[in-house]
Amino acid sequence: CQSCRTPKQGEPPLNPEQRKFARDLLGCVEVRTAFLARANGANAADLMAEYKRHGLSHILLLHGAGGTGKSAVLHAVRTAMRARGLGELFITAYSGVAAAPFGAPTMLRMVMLPPKCGGDKDTSQLAKASVTQAEDIATRFTEQTGLDSIAGVGALVIDEVSFCTARVLGHFEHRINRLVRDAINARAKGDTGPDRVRDLDLQLFATLPVVLAGDNWQLGPVKGMPWYKTLCQAAVANAPERHGSTCPKARGVRVLRAARRLDLVRLMRARTDPQFIAVQEGMRVRDADGLRRLPAALRALNDILRENQPRDDGASGWEPEWQFAPVGVLGNAERDLLNARQMEAFAKHFDVPLIKWRIPVAFIVKGGADERRVYDELYEHEPGLWGYYVEGAPAYMTATICAPRKLVNGSPVLLRSLVFDAGVVPENVRRAYAANKFEVVELDEPPLYVNVIVGGTAAKPRMWHGVPLEDLSACITSLETDEQVVPLSAVRNTEDKIYLTSAYAAQQGFDPTVCPKKRHTLSLAFGITDFKLQGRTLPRLVLSPGKGRKGPPMRLSKLYVLISRVQTAKGLRMLPGSAGVKHDWKALLERFVHLVPDPDLIMWEGGYDDDGNWEAARAVQARAAFTTEYERTKKAAKKATGKASKAGTATTATAATAATAATTA
Numbered sequence: 001c002q003s004c005r006t007p008k009q010g011e012p013p014l015n016p017e018q019r020k021f022a023r024d025l026l027g028c029v030e031v032r033t034a035f036l037a038r039a040n041g042a043n044a045a046d047l048m049a050e051y052k053r054h055g056l057s058h059i060l061l062l063h064g065a066g067g068t069g070k071s072a073v074l075h076a077v078r079t080a081m082r083a084r085g086l087g088e089l090f091i092t093a094y095s096g097v098a099a100a101p102f103g104a105p106t107m108l109r110m111v112m113l114p115p116k117c118g119g120d121k122d123t124s125q126l127a128k129a130s131v132t133q134a135e136d137i138a139t140r141f142t143e144q145t146g147l148d149s150i151a152g153v154g155a156l157v158i159d160e161v162s163f164c165t166a167r168v169l170g171h172f173e174h175r176i177n178r179l180v181r182d183a184i185n186a187r188a189k190g191d192t193g194p195d196r197v198r199d200l201d202l203q204l205f206a207t208l209p210v211v212l213a214g215d216n217w218q219l220g221p222v223k224g225m226p227w228y229k230t231l232c233q234a235a236v237a238n239a240p241e242r243h244g245s246t247c248p249k250a251r252g253v254r255v256l257r258a259a260r261r262l263d264l265v266r267l268m269r270a271r272t273d274p275q276f277i278a279v280q281e282g283m284r285v286r287d288a289d290g291l292r293r294l295p296a297a298l299r300a301l302n303d304i305l306r307e308n309q310p311r312d313d314g315a316s317g318w319e320p321e322w323q324f325a326p327v328g329v330l331g332n333a334e335r336d337l338l339n340a341r342q343m344e345a346f347a348k349h350f351d352v353p354l355i356k357w358r359i360p361v362a363f364i365v366k367g368g369a370d371e372r373r374v375y376d377e378l379y380e381h382e383p384g385l386w387g388y389y390v391e392g393a394p395a396y397m398t399a400t401i402c403a404p405r406k407l408v409n410g411s412p413v414l415l416r417s418l419v420f421d422a423g424v425v426p427e428n429v430r431r432a433y434a435a436n437k438f439e440v441v442e443l444d445e446p447p448l449y450v451n452v453i454v455g456g457t458a459a460k461p462r463m464w465h466g467v468p469l470e471d472l473s474a475c476i477t478s479l480e481t482d483e484q485v486v487p488l489s490a491v492r493n494t495e496d497k498i499y500l501t502s503a504y505a506a507q508q509g510f511d512p513t514v515c516p517k518k519r520h521t522l523s524l525a526f527g528i529t530d531f532k533l534q535g536r537t538l539p540r541l542v543l544s545p546g547k548g549r550k551g552p553p554m555r556l557s558k559l560y561v562l563i564s565r566v567q568t569a570k571g572l573r574m575l576p577g578s579a580g581v582k583h584d585w586k587a588l589l590e591r592f593v594h595l596v597p598d599p600d601l602i603m604w605e606g607g608y609d610d611d612g613n614w615e616a617a618r619a620v621q622a623r624a625a626f627t628t629e630y631e632r633t634k635k636a637a638k639k640a641t642g643k644a645s646k647a648g649t650a651t652t653a654t655a656a657t658a659a660t661a662a663t664t665a
Contacts, residue, residue, distance in 0.1 A: 012268075018073040021062055021262045025077055028058050028209040029086045029154045036184065036197070044200045047207050057260035059204060061161075061612070062213040065280060066535070066564045067269025070213050071101070074157060087154025090145065094168065096400040097410025098160035098535055103475070105144035105403045107158060108168075111175035112140045118168030118248070119223040125246045126174045134178055141179060146404065150176070151183035153208065160535060161214035165224040166231070169212075169255050170248030173205055180206035204255055212259055216601060217284050218561050219534050228604040231256045232623075235607065235616035261612035269537060269567050276569040279304070283560050285597045286605040287622070288629040295593050302589040304569045305543070318576075323349070325540040326394075326465050327527045327575055328562040330552045333384070333499035334544065338527035340383030344440075346526070347390045353432035355389040355418065357443035360517040361498065374508055381502040387446055387519060389418055394464050395452065396532065399491065399521035405475040406454075407486065410532055412464040413452035413522065416485050420447050446490055450520045455484035465525070466539040492518040530558045538565050544575045545589075556595040594637035599623070599630050 014022065031054055035047045051058050064070055078089035092107045093099040099106050108117055116122060129137065141150060156176065158164065181200040200206040220226035234253050245251065267277045282297025284290075310318055324346055329335050347354035363375055379385050393415045401407035420426065432439045455472035456462030460482075462469045472484050479485040497513045505512075533541075543562055545554075552558070566572055574589075606622020607614055 012072070014073060014076060015069065015264075015266050015268075017262070017264050017266065018069055018076070021060070021073055021264070022077050022080070024056060024260075024262065025060060025155060025209060025211060026080060026086070027054060028056050028060075029081060030084075031056065032058070032207060032209060033086055033154065039197050041194055041196070041198065043198045044203045044207055047197070048203055057258065057613075058207060058209045059255060059259045060209075060211045061259040061261040062211050062264070063215060063261055064264030065215055065217065065267060065284065066561075067267050067537070067567075068264035069266070069268050070159075070264060072268075073264070074159075074211075074213065077155075081154050087152055088147065089155050089157060090147070090153045091157040091159055093159040094163040095160060095410070096403050096408030097532070098163070099403050100406045100408040100411060102159070103404050103406060106400070107172050109400075109403070110141060110144045111172065111179070112137050113171055113175065117171050118165045119221070120225070121223075122167055122248075124171075124248070126170070126248055126251065127246070129175075129178055134182055137175060138179060138182065144404070149183050149186075150179045150208075151186070155209040155211065156205070157211040157213055159213045161212040162216050162218055162220055162226065163214075163222075164227055165221050165249075166227045166252030166256065167224070167248045168221075168252070169227065170251035170253075173251055173255050174248065176208065176210075177201060177204070177206045180208050204258055210255075212255075216604065217557060218564075219531055219557060222531065226600075227252065227256060229598075229600045231614070232600045232603045232607070232619060235603075235619045236623075238616065257614050257616075259614070261608050261614070263612075269564075273568040273570075275300070276304070279569075280560070280564055283556065285602055287602065288626040291596075291602070291626060291629050291633050294596075294633075298593045298595065301563065302592060305572060305574055305589060308570060308573050310573075321466075322540060322542070322573065324394075324526060325542050325573075326525060326533075326538060327542040327544055328533055328565070329527045329529055329544045330554065330558055331499075332497070332529065333501050335523075335527040335529055336384035336499060337501060338544075339524035340386070340388065342526035343388045343390055343393060343524055346393055347440075348438050350390075350392070351438050352390060352436075353429070353438065354440045355429060355432075355443065356386045356440065357446045359385055359387050359446070359498065359519045361385065361514045362517055363514070378500075378502075378505060378508065378510065381504040382498075382500055384498050384501070385514075388524060389415055389447075389450060391415055391417070394525040395522045396525050396528075397452075397488065397521055398523050399493070401486070406470065406472055407476065411454065412467070412469060412525065413454050414462060414464060414469070416451040416453050416483065418447040419449035419451060419487065421445070446520070449487035449489055450522060451479060451485050451487050452522065453483055454486055467537070488521050490518045490520045492516075530561045533565050534561050536565055537567065538571070539567070540571045540573075541565050542573050542575050545591075554591070554595065556597050559592060559595060596630070596634050596637055599626075602626055602630070 028051060031050050032047060035042070035050055048058075062070055062073075074089065074091060078091075081087060081089050090104065091099070091102040092104045092110055094107055096106055104110075107113075108115060117124070138149060142148060147153065158169075158172070177200070184197050184200060184206070185195045197207075204210075216226065216228050230249065231253060267280060270276045270280065279297050279301045282290075282293055282300070285294055324342065327338055329338065344354060358379055395413050395415055397407065397411045397413060398409055400409045418429075426443060428441050429443070432441045453462050454469065454476065456469045457471050457473065462484075469484075476484060476486060479487060494515070496516055496519065498516055499513055500510050527544075541562065563572060603619050603623040606625070607616065607619030609615055609618065
């Protein structure tokens with residue numbers, strides 16, 4: 001497409017793979033637009049035949065690592081579609097943080113699907129919506145997207161599709177199919193005239209061009225099976241397509257089988273660091289040869305990390321810009337401990353008050369004085385049971401307010417101010433700010449609101465871990481005239497958990513997790529989990545080696561997500577040990593060398609032909625071809641990691657102890 005080949009001023013040109021994708025997607029949209037313009041009683045199968053005649057597939061899988069330019073090419077296609085009058089390229093995603101950059105709602109909210117839809121406990125089936133239900137879904141679509149109807153959508157994109165399960169895709173396709181059918185065959189209520197296009201329900205997404213964009217080498221669903229595993233299981237079972245099935249998983253598998261894969265392979269984010277690019281490419285294993293080369297790539301990563309690590313692993317060896325750099329962690333318990341330590345170090349460094357309050361938790365206190373003392377002492381041993389505030393500290397939202405306004409779960413923010421009951425500032429807070437120095441102030445009750453800065457401008461940038469916050473002045477109504485500020489209240493979330501990690505909690509017999517009655521919808525962002533990091537680009541990231549703490553184990557996909565957040569290898573370091581403890585970095589990093597990928601992921605990689613079409617038999621053959629090498633690699637890894645674990649035990653500190661090693665003298 002000529003419009004994609006001629007970039008706007010200041011925008012880089014599309015590379016060959018991006019142009020191929022743009023041509024294919026625009027070709028689908030043009031074919032469908034022309035067909036619908038002349039359709040009058042035509043059959044949807046005729047449009048499918050038109051796609052095929054032009055060598056097109058109306059479902060595309062845009063696959064590529066972070067930083068290969070998926071978002072860039074989608075923005076280019078959206079611009080081209082608008083210029084040609086081909087409708088809107090509407091981009092949504094499973095998670096709010098993935099949908100927010102496009103100012104879009106999440107895919108579930110957009111079509112009135114429940115939050116737990118498609119998860120591991122979802123047993124719901126597909127059901128035909130009544131006329132009233134279909135109208136409600138259409139109304140919700142309009143409210144969430146700002147479009148009059150889905151008729152204005154020329155193509156639909158599901159971004160970060162690795163977060164979806166096959167069941168989610170099946171439910172979503174079923175709802176979109178109904179919306180598109182009703183929009184194309186729009187008529188007055190009660191009209192029984194002929195359809196403008198017949199049998200749309202027999203075609204996936206009712207012929208609407210759809211793009212599944214993402215990277216299966218990054219993280220999968222929080223709860224549920226990654227869709228590539230479901231696709232591989234269906235291939236092994238040689239399961240036939242079930243066109244009339246009411247099973248959402250079967251419908252999702254149909255979508256995945258139909259998707260033609262196009263890969264973006266040029267790592268634009270790390271283009272100035274070829275050695276770092278080679279490491280990331282080596283971690284993406286496609287076959288037995290890739291398995292044999294994987295340890296070399298991981299050793300190269302280890303060499304990079306050793307070289308980057310300061311020779312002095314204490315405070316004096318870390319430059320100022322690294323002092324409060326984000327730390328990538330794998331679990332919420334580690335995150336909470338690290339955030340509490342870093343919040344205190346942050347307040348001390350800038351010599352400002354640290355405000356803290358107890359998060360109300362649903363403990364059962366029977367009334368005895370001794371029992372009340374136990375619960376009071378638990379708070380003294382558990383940093384995660386407290387809420388914290390230091391002006392200017394980085395955080396992120398943990399609940400979606402409005403995705404089109406880019407206020408979503410995962411949005412970066414800076415702490416701005418506190419709001420108290422009846423507007424009365426507690427006396428101890430007033431005194432602490434009058435003294436204008438570091439002091440820990442404990443509140444009797446949580447504040448009503450925590451006000452946060454959500455955006456900045458070019459003239460007045462607001463930096464979040466070295467990245468300027470986006471200008472949201474056109475999206476929100478701010479509490480202040482000179483800052484982009486919104487209030488965050490304390491709410492109850494039945495799935496919210498606080499992890500108890502102290503010896504005291506274990507000795508007193510507390511459950512390892514407790515549920516807060518309510519807490520403010522934000523999390524501090526000194527420690528950030530891999531799930532919250534996915535999709536971000538940062539100048540610096542500190543990796544937690546993960547040894548000596550409870551939580552999820554390091555996996556190849558998790559390590560890949562963490563290291564690929566930065567633009568160059570110089571932006572990576574390892575979390576230091578506690579003061580006076582010398583790390584055995586060789587023992588710590590040796591475990592990374594023996595990480596192995598999910599065999600189903602290698603099988604999935606081998607299931608596509610040269611044109612990007614999925615073939616189940618090809619996937620089964622691919623699995624047979626690498627199984628022997630995989631078992632050998634896995635056996636060697638198990639043997640080696642056992643030795644490395646024993647060697648590293650004596651020299652490894654927990655994240656709670658290590659968090660302040662680089663920030664305090």
